[in-house]
Amino acid sequence: MDNVVELNNVTKNFKGFSVKNIDLQLKKGFVTGFIGANGAGKSTTIKMMMNLLRPDSGEVKLFGLDYKTHEKEIKERIGFVYDGNVFFEGLNLKDIKRIVGPAYKHWDDGLFYHYVEQFDLPLNKAMKTLSKGMQMKASLAIALSHHAELIIMDEPTAGLDPIFRRELLDLLQELMIDGNRTIFFSTHITTDLNRIADYIAFINRGKLIFNQSIHDVAENYALVKGGMDLLDRDTEKDFLHVHRAPTGFEALTDNIQSVKSTFGDSIVIEQASLEDIMYYLKGDIHHV
Ligand SMILES: Nc1ncnc2c1ncn2[C@@H]1O[C@H](COP(=O)(O)OP(=O)(O)OP(=O)(O)O)[C@@H](O)[C@H]1O
Numbered sequence: 187m188d189n190v191v192e193l194n195n196v197t198k199n200f201k202g203f204s205v206k207n208i209d210l211q212l213k214k215g216f217v218t219g220f221i222g223a224n225g226a227g228k229s230t231t232i233k234m235m236m237n238l239l240r241p242d243s244g245e246v247k248l249f250g251l252d253y254k255t256h257e258k259e260i261k262e263r264i265g266f267v268y269d270g271n272v273f274f275e276g277l278n279l280k281d282i283k284r285i286v287g288p289a290y291k292h293w294d295d296g297l298f299y300h301y302v303e304q305f306d307l308p309l310n311k312a313m314k315t316l317s318k319g320m321q322m323k324a325s326l327a328i329a330l331s332h333h334a335e336l337i338i339m340d341e342p343t344a345g346l347d348p349i350f351r352r353e354l355l356d357l358l359q360e361l362m363i364d365g366n367r368t369i370f371f372s373t374h375i376t377t378d379l380n381r382i383a384d385y386i387a388f389i390n391r392g393k394l395i396f397n398q399s400i401h402d403v404a405e406n407y408a409l410v411k412g413g414m415d416l417l418d419r420d421t422e423k424d425f426l427h428v429h430r431a432p433t434g435f436e437a438l439t440d441n442i443q444s445v446k447s448t449f450g451d452s453i454v455i456e457q458a459s460l461e462d463i464m465y466y467l468k469g470d471i472h473h474v
Contacts, residue, residue: 196244219379220372222389265334275314290332301327318345339371376460412453427466438466
């Protein structure tokens with residue numbers, strides 16, 4: 187069983203917004219970065235993965251198991267970190283450990299204290315008195331201390347200083363070494379993904395646009411720049427979006443070969459960053 191997470195045709199409807207027909211598989215042993223604009227549906231998708239939200243339709247499976255029959259077993263194998271994770275605001279980390287630890291079969295006190303030291307965390311201060319970054323580190327220490335096979339994080343690097351952010355990415359990379367772990371996390375900091383992600387899942391307006399290896403994303407998408415005189419209905423067919431300016435156009439394509447044969451040497455082709463892709467695909471996707 188290679189898929190640690192499987193969302194099959196998952197839909198959740200809110201008033202005025204839906205996450206629609208999501209098919210997302212996460213293979214064991216890889217890091218997947220989950221990107222998308224504010225309000226695109228990342229947290230909603232993650233909550234359905236965590237069974238904090240029930241889909242209106244479709245199927246969610248983790249480790250091949252269903253939450254309906256195996257909730258405890260599934261949760262046991264997941265380390266979860268999210269922004270509002272400070273569920274015990276008035277308690278200190280030591281008390282939280284005393285409550286949370288026994289809930290996990292594989293809780294490891296030694297590992298917990300290792301992270302407390304590494305993250306320089308105070309054990310006796312109430313969570314609500316810690317800075318946002320420290321709270322995130324505390325959540326991480328808890329989430330990493332029960333030998334979870336799957337680590338799911340909703341914007342774990344938000345609120346962290348650049349130094350700890352980098353340390354966190356190094357730590358995640360270390361966690362991946364034995365090949366048995368899987369990490370899925372959402373972020374707005376796309377440069378973090380270039381450092382550690384194997385796959386990128388991109389959601390736009392509630393639809394999953396792609397879940398591709400970071401290598402394939404780099405191969406499949408490109409920015410094309412050239413003079414406005416080159417554009418017409420026919421030559422624009424391979425562009426997903428065109429930005430027109432008096433000085434020339436810039437466009438995103440997912441068909442580099444065809445663009446090359448249409449324009450030859452008259453255009454410049456550059457690698458599209460994840461931010462470029464998000465920016466150009468922020469509207470509805472259609473070939474122009
Ligand atoms: N419980 C809810 N009831 C109604 N609407 C909701 C609910 N939860 C989320 N939404 C709406 O669903 C949309 C997607 O929200 P979601 O939090 O999944 O986005 P996101 O991609 O995580 O955004 P961000 O990057 O800003 O955190 C938003 O328009 C939000 O208002």
